Amino acid sequence: MKAQFNATSIELAAGDITLETTDAIVNAANEHLAGGAGVDEAIHRAGGPAIMAECRKIGGCPTGQAVITTGGWLAARYVIHTVGPIYQGGAKGEAGLLSSAYTNSLTLTATKGLQSIAFPAISCGIYGYPVHEAAHLALAACIEFARKNNGIKLIRHVLFDQRTFNIFEQEFKKLV
Ligand code: AR6
Numbered sequence: 228m229k230a231q232f233n234a235t236s237i238e239l240a241a242g243d244i245t246l247e248t249t250d251a252i253v254n255a256a257n258e259h260l261a262g263g264a265g266v267d268e269a270i271h272r273a274g275g276p277a278i279m280a281e282c283r284k285i286g287g288c289p290t291g292q293a294v295i296t297t298g299g300w301l302a303a304r305y306v307i308h309t310v311g312p313i314y315q316g317g318a319k320g321e322a323g324l325l326s327s328a329y330t331n332s333l334t335l336t337a338t339k340g341l342q343s344i345a346f347p348a349i350s351c352g353i354y355g356y357p358v359h360e361a362a363h364l365a366l367a368a369c370i371e372f373a374r375k376n377n378g379i380k381l382i383r384h385v386l387f388d389q390r391t392f393n394i395f396e397q398e399f400k401k402l403v
Contacts, residue, residue: 228396228399228400230399230403232370232373232374233373233374233377234373234377234378234379234380235372235373235376235377235379235380235381235382236380236381236382237366237369237370237373237382237383237384237399238381238382238383238384239383239384239386239392239395239396239399240345240383240384240385240386241385241386241387241389241392242385242386242387243269243385243387244266244269244270244345244346244347244385244387245269245270245272245273245274245301246302247302247303247345247383247385248302248303249303249343249344249345249381249383250303250304250305250336250341250342250343250344251295251298251303251304251305251306251307251336251339251341251343251344251345252270252298252301252303252305252306252307252344252345252346252385253293253306253307253308253309253332253344253345253346253347253349254266254267254270254306254307254308254309254347255267255309255310255311255347255348255349255350255352255354256282256288256308256309256310257310258287258288258289258290258310259287260282260283260285260286260287260288260294260308261282262279262282263353264352264353265352265353266347266352266387270301270306273300273301274297274298274299274300274301274306275299275300276299277296277297277299277300278296278297278298278299278306281296281297282296282308288308288309288310289310290310290311290312290324290328291309291310291311291312291323291324291325291327291328291331292309292310292327292328292331293307293308293309293310293328293331293332293334293335294307294308294309294335295307295308295335295339296308303345304341305339305341307332307335307336307344309328309329309331309332309349310328311324311325311328311349311350311354311356312324312325312328312350312354312356313350313354313355314350314354314355314356314357317360321350321356322360322364325349325350325356325361325364325365325368326364326367326368328349328350329346329349329364329365329368329369329372330368330371330372332344332346333368333369333372333376333379333382334372336378336379337376337378337379340378341379342378342379342380342381343379343380343381343382343383344379344381344382344383345383345384345385346365346369346382346383346384346385347384347385347386347387348361348362348365348384348386348387348391348395349361349365351391358390358391358394359394359397359398362391362394362395362397362398362399363398363401363402365384365395366384366395366398366399366402367402369382369384370402
């Protein structure tokens with residue numbers, strides 16, 4: 228499924244984000260940029276040690292912010308590491324932090340002059356964010372960014388499992 232917002236196409240895809248050929252892919256990292264499980268582990272494994280070397284130099288990333296490193300061996304030239312919130316019931320500012328993780332990743336993409344970016348479902352795994360709510364926030368943040376900014380041609384949400392893909396599709400249909 229895809230939809231156009233000004234100069235930006237926003238689309239959903241199923242699969243493994245490490246195979247994406249967008250200019251940048253986004254990592255769902257932790258504040259220490261220390262690596263972990265889930266998509267973080269998959270990206271470091273596929274991209275090789277140059278990514279962790281840059282993460283160590285950067286040192287960390289607060290929740291809701293984003294930093295950029297090389298893509299190493301990946302087809303994508305860059306990895307944008309963002310940190311989504313750990314879901315703690317919804318009253319700890321999680322929604323604002325999740326939206327910021329998307330918006331700050333997109334701002335970094337545009338600032339670098341990159342034209343395409345792929346996101347995983349940030350916070351929807353180990354960090355436990357309810358997927359319907361996270362999908363709504365993710366897509367709404369990307370649509371708002373696309374309506375206000377012209378630099379990015381493609382924003383792709385790459386969903387790893389069928390359930391997450393289906394929920395993103397339901398939420399996308401409500402927003403388009
Ligand atoms: N491609 C696309 N999506 C993937 C892939 C992949 N190869 N692998 C997993 N996913 P998670 P979080 C999906 O847990 O919830 C790490 O340890 C996965 O199915 O990777 O933000 C970090 O270091 C889920 O839908 O990230 C942090 O400590 C989504 O990616 C913590 O986990 C996000 O799941 C971050 O937790």
